[in-house]
Amino acid sequence: MTTQPVIPVIIDADPGVDDFLAIAMAVANSHLDLVGVTTVGGNASLEDTTANALKTLHAFGADDIEVARGAESGLTRPFVYARDFHGPGGLSMGLPLPTRSLASTDAGEWLATQLSDAPKPVTLLPIGPLTNIALLLESYPDITSSIREMIVMGGAVDGPGNRTEFAEFNTWNDPEAAERVFKSGIPITLIGLDVCNLVTFAPPDVESSQTPCGEMMRAWFKTHPDREVFQLCDPLAVAVAIDPSIVEIDVTGVSLDCSNDETRGNTYRDSNGPLLSVATHVDAVRARRLIAELVL
Ligand SMILES: [Ca+2]
Numbered sequence: 001m002t003t004q005p006v007i008p009v010i011i012d013a014d015p016g017v018d019d020f021l022a023i024a025m026a027v028a029n030s031h032l033d034l035v036g037v038t039t040v041g042g043n044a045s046l047e048d049t050t051a052n053a054l055k056t057l058h059a060f061g062a063d064d065i066e067v068a069r070g071a072e073s074g075l076t077r078p079f080v081y082a083r084d085f086h087g088p089g090g091l092s093m094g095l096p097l098p099t100r101s102l103a104s105t106d107a108g109e110w111l112a113t114q115l116s117d118a119p120k121p122v123t124l125l126p127i128g129p130l131t132n133i134a135l136l137l138e139s140y141p142d143i144t145s146s147i148r149e150m151i152v153m154g155g156a157v158d159g160p161g162n163r164t165e166f167a168e169f170n171t172w173n174d175p176e177a178a179e180r181v182f183k184s185g186i187p188i189t190l191i192g193l194d195v196c197n198l199v200t201f202a203p204p205d206v207e208s209s210q211t212p213c214g215e216m217m218r219a220w221f222k223t224h225p226d227r228e229v230f231q232l233c234d235p236l237a238v239a240v241a242i243d244p245s246i247v248e249i250d251v252t253g254v255s256l257d258c259s260n261d262e263t264r265g266n267t268y269r270d271s272n273g274p275l276l277s278v279a280t281h282v283d284a285v286r287a288r289r290l291i292a293e294l295v296l
Helices: 017-028 046-059 107-117 131-139 141-146 169-173 175-182 212-223 233-242 284-295
Strands: 007-013 032-039 066-069 122-126 147-153 188-191 247-256 267-269 275-282
Touching: 007 017, 007 107, 007 233, 017 032, 017 046, 017 212, 017 233, 017 284, 032 046, 032 107, 032 233, 046 066, 066 107, 107 131, 107 141, 122 131, 122 233, 131 141, 131 175, 141 147, 147 233, 169 175, 175 247, 188 233, 188 247, 233 284
Parallel strands: 007 032, 007 122, 032 066, 122 147, 147 188, 188 275
Antiparallel strands: 247 267, 247 275
């Protein structure tokens, strides 16, 4: 029997209900070593997403994992939150806030230090607007060699968006940041709505779960009686870090619409754009099973 090497990962998140599940997966899976969590505004304000990151780690007995606070606004515009979807404070149920400190430096400096000091290149899992990563690359342009790869939840290359007809929420909230990150030359796998929409939980999946994620899902379905399924967007990015074979990849040029038009935030195929590994198909049964085994 072979032992899989442990992959050091840092999650950059805007918790968020699906971020809650994604962080839970990284804590639970022994193949990933969660080095820390950096926070960004997005689903809710930075104040809320940072508190939610602390609450999330606490819920899974991981108070030892550092949390560094990042950007409260996009590069050119304030974030627009998604409180109707995730809950007024970004989560669908109340959770205790642990009494512990944040990292003493902000997300950019914290990331630069962690990445530089890491014994081997780290995988970044950005699952919110890409503002923190864009700012990191601006301040520390040489840091790219310390990043093994990025598995990004964002975009909707071959299909419609969810924030607008054209754009997925994360790329819509800070397309200028996403464009900088996509052009960085760091190997990027893009987990967009094309595949995320196919990997879901329905109420029967979570009705008997005794875990915090099961409880969170039930609370979410209770506040969204019109929804038949919950799309496992951020968890799918973590699932791909654990088992890349659950998605099929197309390496293609991708560009971003940074205009102020209705198409702002659109990700689209463009032979002149930077080459990204875009997930175009997913084995939804295996992906869902992998996620469920870790969180339910
Ligand atoms: Ca997120």
